[in-house]
Amino acid sequence: MDFSFSEEQTLLRNTIQSFLQDNYDFDSRKAIIQSEDGMSKENWQQLAELGLLGVPFSEADGGLDFGPVETMIVAEEFGKGLVIEPYIQTVVTCGGFLRRASESQRQEHLSKIISGEEIWAFAHAEPQGRFNLSDIKVNASKNNDEYSLNGHKCVVSGAPWAQKLIVSARTSGDQSDKDGISLFIVDKSAEGVSLRDYKTVDGSMASEVTFENVKIDSSSIIGEEGKAYDLIELVVDETIAALCAEAIGAMSVLNDATVEYCKTRKQFGQPIGKFQVLQHRMVDMFMQYEQSVSMTYMVNLKLSEDELERRKAASGAKVQICNASKFIGQSAVQLHGGMGMTDELNVGHYFKRLAMIETQFGNADHHLKKYSSAS
Amino acid sequence: MDLEFTKSDQEFREEVRQFIANNFSQPNASGQNIEKYHEVTSDQMKEGILEWHKTLYKKGWLAPHWPEEYGGVDWSITQRYIWDQECANAGTTPLIPFGLTMLGPVIIAYGNDHQKDWVLKGILSGEDWWCQGYSEPGAGSDLASLRTKAEKVGDHYIVNGHKIWTTLAQYADWMFCLVRTSSDGKPQEGISFLLIDMKTPGIDVKPIITVDGGHEVNEVFLEDVKVPVENLVGEENMGWTIAKFLLGNERTGIAGVARSKKAISRLKEIANAEYNDGKPLMVDPSFNQKVTELEVELTALEYTELRTLAKESKGEGPGAESSILKIKGTEIQQKISELTLEAIGNYASPYLTPLSVRSFGSNYPEVGPDYSQGVAQNYFGMRKTSIYGGSNEIQRNIIAKMVLGL
Ligand SMILES: Cc1cc2nc3c(=O)[nH]c(=O)nc-3n(C[C@H](O)[C@H](O)[C@H](O)COP(=O)(O)OP(=O)(O)OC[C@H]3O[C@@H](n4cnc5c(N)ncnc54)[C@H](O)[C@@H]3O)c2cc1C
Numbered sequence: 001m002d003f004s005f006s007e008e009q010t011l012l013r014n015t016i017q018s019f020l021q022d023n024y025d026f027d028s029r030k031a032i033i034q035s036e037d038g039m040s041k042e043n044w045q046q047l048a049e050l051g052l053l054g055v056p057f058s059e060a061d062g063g064l065d066f067g068p069v070e071t072m073i074v075a076e077e078f079g080k081g082l083v084i085e086p087y088i089q090t091v092v093t094c095g096g097f098l099r100r101a102s103e104s105q106r107q108e109h110l111s112k113i114i115s116g117e118e119i120w121a122f123a124h125a126e127p128q129g130r131f132n133l134s135d136i137k138v139n140a141s142k143n144n145d146e147y148s149l150n151g152h153k154c155v156v157s158g159a160p161w162a163q164k165l166i167v168s169a170r171t172s173g174d175q176s177d178k179d180g181i182s183l184f185i186v187d188k189s190a191e192g193v194s195l196r197d198y199k200t201v202d203g204s205m206a207s208e209v210t211f212e213n214v215k216i217d218s219s220s221i222i223g224e225e226g227k228a229y230d231l232i233e234l235v236v237d238e239t240i241a242a243l244c245a246e247a248i249g250a251m252s253v254l255n256d257a258t259v260e261y262c263k264t265r266k267q268f269g270q271p272i273g274k275f276q277v278l279q280h281r282m283v284d285m286f287m288q289y290e291q292s293v294s295m296t297y298m299v300n301l302k303l304s305e306d307e308l309e310r311r312k313a314a315s316g317a318k319v320q321i322c323n324a325s326k327f328i329g330q331s332a333v334q335l336h337g338g339m340g341m342t343d344e345l346n347v348g349h350y351f352k353r354l355a356m357i358e359t360q361f362g363n364a365d366h367h368l369k370k371y372s373s374a375s
Numbered sequence: 376m377d378l379e380f381t382k383s384d385q386e387f388r389e390e391v392r393q394f395i396a397n398n399f400s401q402p403n404a405s406g407q408n409i410e411k412y413h414e415v416t417s418d419q420m421k422e423g424i425l426e427w428h429k430t431l432y433k434k435g436w437l438a439p440h441w442p443e444e445y446g447g448v449d450w451s452i453t454q455r456y457i458w459d460q461e462c463a464n465a466g467t468t469p470l471i472p473f474g475l476t477m478l479g480p481v482i483i484a485y486g487n488d489h490q491k492d493w494v495l496k497g498i499l500s501g502e503d504w505w506c507q508g509y510s511e512p513g514a515g516s517d518l519a520s521l522r523t524k525a526e527k528v529g530d531h532y533i534v535n536g537h538k539i540w541t542t543l544a545q546y547a548d549w550m551f552c553l554v555r556t557s558s559d560g561k562p563q564e565g566i567s568f569l570l571i572d573m574k575t576p577g578i579d580v581k582p583i584i585t586v587d588g589g590h591e592v593n594e595v596f597l598e599d600v601k602v603p604v605e606n607l608v609g610e611e612n613m614g615w616t617i618a619k620f621l622l623g624n625e626r627t628g629i630a631g632v633a634r635s636k637k638a639i640s641r642l643k644e645i646a647n648a649e650y651n652d653g654k655p656l657m658v659d660p661s662f663n664q665k666v667t668e669l670e671v672e673l674t675a676l677e678y679t680e681l682r683t684l685a686k687e688s689k690g691e692g693p694g695a696e697s698s699i700l701k702i703k704g705t706e707i708q709q710k711i712s713e714l715t716l717e718a719i720g721n722y723a724s725p726y727l728t729p730l731s732v733r734s735f736g737s738n739y740p741e742v743g744p745d746y747s748q749g750v751a752q753n754y755f756g757m758r759k760t761s762i763y764g765g766s767n768e769i770q771r772n773i774i775a776k777m778v779l780g781l
Pocket of ligand 1: 265267268272275277278334335336337338339341506507508509510512514515516517539540541542543591592759762763764765766767768769772
């Protein structure tokens with residue numbers, strides 16, 4: 001058993017840290033959010049040049065051939081920097097699907113992701129479906145060699161920046177059947193695709209996406225028709241593992257900032273960190289963080305285990321991360337007093353991102369149930 | 376001891392309900408945060424908030440907690456309770472507390488006749504919008520360490536200093552302000568309570584944007600601001616006594632039981648409309664339990680508040696136990712906002728304003744159900760309630776010291 005990082009992994013971490021130091025201080029991030037695009041294309045290109053967009057892909061596909069631990073390192077560092085650019089959406093989620101796609105699909109698409117030419121987004125959630133990955137009404141009906149796609153996907157993270165979407169759609173079965181779900185690669189500019197783009201509360205962007213008789217060639221299906229559910233669950237678990245890593249990055253910044261603030265902020269003639277009730281709160285924040293780190297390592301190490309074990313690991317980790325995100329986010333604001341409520345200080349921004357990670361791909365209640373049913 | 380509503384209470388409820396139905400209409404947006412919907416100008420926003428205030432002023436129902444001779448209403452605590460409930464149920468615009476709840480009672484208790492006349496009149500008519508100038512960058516929880524200085528020069532005070540977190544100062548005509556008039560003795564002993572005209576030269580108001588994107592609080596800079604000595608309330612250096620009196624009143628108002636009840640029923644409506652695995656979220660056992668627990672806790676708070684009010688009506692004015700109302704009231708409000716955020720699922724994340732959503736064009740889907748609008752911002756914004764009005768840590772310190780004698 002060993003929880004240490006290799007030299008190569010430490011190097012990777014250092015590379016990201018220095019990239020963030022040079023490009024992603026709080027003011028630059030703010031400027032990126034307020035810019036026309038809402039993200040930085042230049043940063044995206046830099047990520048490509050650093051090889052980061054190729055982390056999980058095989059050498060044959062042009063990637064770095066790294067595993068979950070490396071993805072975890074990237075996501076954790078991005079969490080510390082509150083990075084807006086859609087790394088998890090493109091590389092971990094959509095990349096996760098494409099890694100398992102056919103030879104010709106990999107050849108066609110992966111090089112464009114790795115080079116930074118294309119951003120991708122995963123359109124899965126539907127208004128009635130909440131966090132249930134199989135509650136799908138968006139429908140793809142087959143006619144000869146073509147599918148026709150219809151329906152509405154909601155809150156598609158990163159879609160405003162994307163060129164391509166991966167869409168989960170029903171090709172047979174009832175609304176929440178696990179059987180009969182297929183995955184399609186859809187060009188965002190295809191006829192019949194409309195997007196209503198908007199900002200999200202954590203500074204990112206998302207879209208409501210509707211499909212109206214969108215024609216899709218049958219060569220754009222990932223895997224077998226109607227059999228995509230297991231793959232979706234796998235890739236979502238990988239995404240959850242990366243989100244957990246992002247969350248612990250954000251938590252560590254909040255905890256450090258809070259401890260630092262309590263050491264310097266004086267009231268009643270002493271640093272507020274001298275008040276025992278605040279000390280205990282910070283100790284609880286610290287413990288929540290450590291527990292979250294443990295669960296994040298655990299899930300990332302278990303992603304390649306059998307399905308049941310993996311699902312349990314992902315849901316367990318997400319429960320811990322949801323609870324810790326809430327506690328740490330709220331406590332950090334509280335201990336900063338009025339300053340914690342301001343847009344000017346970074347604390348509120350980390351708090352908001354953590355609150356959104358809580359709901360992404362299922363909140364604590366959802367994953368408690370999944371965990372229990374996998375036990 | 377009884378919990379009955381008398382026949383006349385019932386009639387009162389009917390009368391109040393009718394009055395609200397006939398006289399209240401929702402302004403174009405609700406609550407204190409509407410300015411972030413930038414289509415609303417600052418003046419319109421102020422107008423919107425004051426509309427209900429003015430309606431109540433005309434009716435004579437604006438200040439139930441003031442003595443009748445000063446423009447209050449002779450209502451029993453039961454009637455006040457009914458009034459709060461009915462207003463909450465109808466979702467009436469919250470009244471701005473700075474004049475009505477905070478300064479009014481101070482002037483009634485400590486003001487001279489001249490102040491009683493002009494200050495109370497201006498509050499009631501809505502002509503004077505007041506803001507609270509207590510906190511400073513270095514003096515938050517430790518309010519007594521405040522440094523904004525007032526020096527007496529002839530028949531004026533010259534005020535210099537820096538106030539912060541001043542809620543809605545951007546609309547204010549006046550500020551009641553704690554200033555340092557002496558540095559002798561304990562810090563509490565050199566503080567005075569001044570009324571400052573916001574139009575006086577030397578006052579600069581700068582906005583602070585909060586995490587929810589709203590402009591509610593401000594910094595107020597004071598540089599050689601001339602304040603006539605007749606604007607001193609009470610005597611010089613007795614400001615701390617007045618400040619404590621005021622904070623006691625601020626705390627009771629903060630429980631917000633009736634509005635929390637309304638918010639819980641709204642939460643249930645939302646959870647009934649949201650689907651989870653094909654069934655309404657409200658029937659999901661774990662979600663249902665969380666809402667139910669909150670409801671029980673709110674009931675407990677309701678009766679704690681009624682007990683406090685009953686004591687108060689017998690002249691046993693709010694003691695330190697009113698801190699319970701502040702702590703529990705705000706914790707419940709925060710929890711409601713948290714569960715509401717949880718209820719709307721994926722639609723937690725869009726950052727929209729109600730006006731921009733609707734005007735996007737018919738080819739595009741709407742972004743989430745109406746009830747999801749602003750829910751996340753509200754959750755973020757509600758974090759303030761355990762910080763302001765004396766933070767919940769400070770309230771616990773007060774109970775520990777004053778009630779438990781620790
Ligand atoms: C939205 C908003 C509106 C406001 N409106 C107004 C207004 O209109 N007018 C006005 O004058 N002020 C206003 N305030 C200011 C508010 O009263 C202060 O924020 C509050 O008193 C806390 O002070 P602080 O922000 O300096 O935090 P600090 O006092 O620095 O506190 C930081 C943290 O330390 C804790 N702490 C401090 N002392 C102790 C202790 N002895 N024991 C344990 N814990 C302790 C606090 O609870 C808090 O968690 C507002 C604040 C907010 C957020």
